[in-house]
Amino acid sequence: MDESMVDWATPVAKAELSGPLPRRWAHSQGVAARAVALRHILGTxxxxxxxAAIVHDVGYAPRLAVTGFHPLDGARFLRNERGADERLVRLVANHSFALLEAEERGLRKTLETEFPLLKEPLLVDALVYCDMTTTPHGEQTTAQERVAEILSRYGMDSLVGRFIRRAAPEIFAAAARVEAALANQPR
Structure with missing residues (x-):
């Protein structure tokens, strides 16, 4: 039997995050649990x-933080050191509207060129939803509460604060689309 992507990705993320960044590891586990809960709308x-959920923040690992922009650093690690599936790498690189943060960092062209956004809206929205409805400790929250938490942690005028304020309407819209898809599933 072939190893699932989750079975492959979990030890990769655990090795990079659990020791140096246990809170980030808890968040990643919570995001992955949210992803599994979407099986009724995502199927295969x-x-x-x-x-993608379990490794989405792997670029925060101190040994991988080359540019300081975790989506790009994580995607490069997964592609270059781990030979990860291209779609998985592109999801990680572009998770939660990373192009907007890349723009704030002067890295948008680099991100777009190396890791083009997947043209699979439900899959992209689903990763946004999972990430932005999970607290730093791995618990469920709302997208609105998560954005407020990020702003309180980083500050309104920080680079991340500017990014998250710009991304918030898109984050809320993505979360609403996933919630609508979930609501339309037969019980």
Whole structure:
């Protein structure tokens, strides 16, 4: 039997995050749990989403933080050192409207060129939803509460604060689309 992407991705994320960044590891586990809960709307893509969810923040690992922009650093690590699936790498690189933060950092062209955004809106929205409805400790929250938490942690005028304020309407819209898809599923 073939190893699932989640079975492959989990030890990769754990090795990089659990020791140096235990809170980030808890968040990643919570994001992955949210992804599995979307199986009714994603079907066979659930494994890809859950794998991307567990490794989405791997670029925060101190040994991987080359540019200081975790989506790019994580995607490069997954591609170059781990030979990860291209779609998984592109999801990680572009998670939660990373292009907007890349723009703030002067890295938008680099991100777009190396890791083009997937043209699979539900999958992209689903990763946004999972990430932005999970607290830093791995618990469920709302997208609005998560954005407020990020702003309180980084500050309104920080680079991350500017990014998250710009991204907030898109984050809320993505979360609403996923919640609508979930609501339309037969019980």
């Amino acid at each position: 893509e659930t494994d890809l989403l859950a794998a």
